[in-house]
Amino acid sequence: MDKDKIIIGSHCSLNGPDYYLQTVKDALSYGATTFMFYTGAPQNTYRLPTDRFKIEEGRKLLIENGIDEKDIVVHAPYIINPANTVKPETRQLAESFLLSELKRTAEFHVGLMVLHPGAHVGAGKEAGIQSTIDVLNKVLAVDGTNVKIAVETMAGKGSEIGTSFEEIKEILDGVKYPDRVGVCLDTCHINDAGYDVSDPDKILDEFDRVIGLDRLLVVHINDSKNPRGAHKDRHENIGYGTIGYDVIEGFLTNPRIKDVPKILETPFVNERPPYKDEISMLVSGKYQKNWKDKY
Ligand code: FE
Ligand code: FE
Numbered sequence: 001m002d003k004d005k006i007i008i009g010s011h012c013s014l015n016g017p018d019y020y021l022q023t024v025k026d027a028l029s030y031g032a033t034t035f036m037f038y039t040g041a042p043q044n045t046y047r048l049p050t051d052r053f054k055i056e057e058g059r060k061l062l063i064e065n066g067i068d069e070k071d072i073v074v075h076a077p078y079i080i081n082p083a084n085t086v087k088p089e090t091r092q093l094a095e096s097f098l099l100s101e102l103k104r105t106a107e108f109h110v111g112l113m114v115l116h117p118g119a120h121v122g123a124g125k126e127a128g129i130q131s132t133i134d135v136l137n138k139v140l141a142v143d144g145t146n147v148k149i150a151v152e153t154m155a156g157k158g159s160e161i162g163t164s165f166e167e168i169k170e171i172l173d174g175v176k177y178p179d180r181v182g183v184c185l186d187t188c189h190i191n192d193a194g195y196d197v198s199d200p201d202k203i204l205d206e207f208d209r210v211i212g213l214d215r216l217l218v219v220h221i222n223d224s225k226n227p228r229g230a231h232k233d234r235h236e237n238i239g240y241g242t243i244g245y246d247v248i249e250g251f252l253t254n255p256r257i258k259d260v261p262k263i264l265e266t267p268f269v270n271e272r273p274p275y276k277d278e279i280s281m282l283v284s285g286k287y288q289k290n291w292k293d294k295y
């Protein structure tokens with residue numbers, strides 16, 4: 001395999017009738033070298049048995065096309081809120097569902113799962129952080145997989161925790177299984193949380209100083225609809241937001257994070273996935289100013 005290959009993909013859906021086989025076909029049609037998916041609806045706990053998903057057919061196709069399985073990412077559903085100490089049933093659900101999602105992820109032969117660290121819903125950041133640590137320790141003690149969890153940097157919407165590298169580091173330090181946890185850096189989220197992202201190397205220096213670059217497992221490359229520090233979390237298409245094309249390309253091509261998968265979670269344009277255009281533009285390094293006009 002080409003060692004200079006850029007590892008880039010997008011969020012892809014997992015829909016019938018062909019499920020994972022179709023997910024892989026979609027990713028390939030975007031010119032992607034990886035992808036990210038939810039194992040079911042992110043807002044509920046209903047899940048089909050994995051034997052319905054045509055996993056082996058999907059795997060065969062992705063391997064034939066040179067996609068490295070180690071670069072594929074599952075995103076845990078956002079109903080999981082491990083930081084909630086206010087409602088015991090929410091935290092209980094976070095535990096049981098995180099456990100089953102890890103097992104499901106392993107059944108896809110995927111080794112990496114992005115997880116939102118959660119929201120403290122009024123109990124305060126420290127209580128939230130401790131709760132997330134406790135849930136991770138409980139689940140990782142018994143799940144029996146070797147799926148790594150990438151804790152995502154958050155924008156600070158509502159009472160979200162994990163809005164600074166220091167908070168993420170605190171979570172990682174509390175987990176007793178260090179080789180099972182790392183970080184997902186989301187460019188839109190850190191911008192909205194207040195970081196100046198304009199120089200990717202400075203962000204990577206800061207990440208390295210606080211957490212350690214070896215803990216970075218995934219990068220979400222999104223533009224943002226909002227200015228730095230807005231705490232909004234609304235993703236924008238590449239080149240159309242406040243972060244801008246050059247900065248996003250700077251993260252994508254930075255040699256220090258060359259081996260880390262980069263995933264687009266940008267919005268659809270007129271109900272169509274924009275990923276083929278965003279990927280080809282970013283990989284070619286040629287910014288096309290009004291690329292959305294043809295949609
Ligand atoms: Fe996310
Ligand atoms: Fe993200």
Ligand code: ZN
Pocket residue numbers: 186188189233234235
């Ligand atoms: Zn987001």
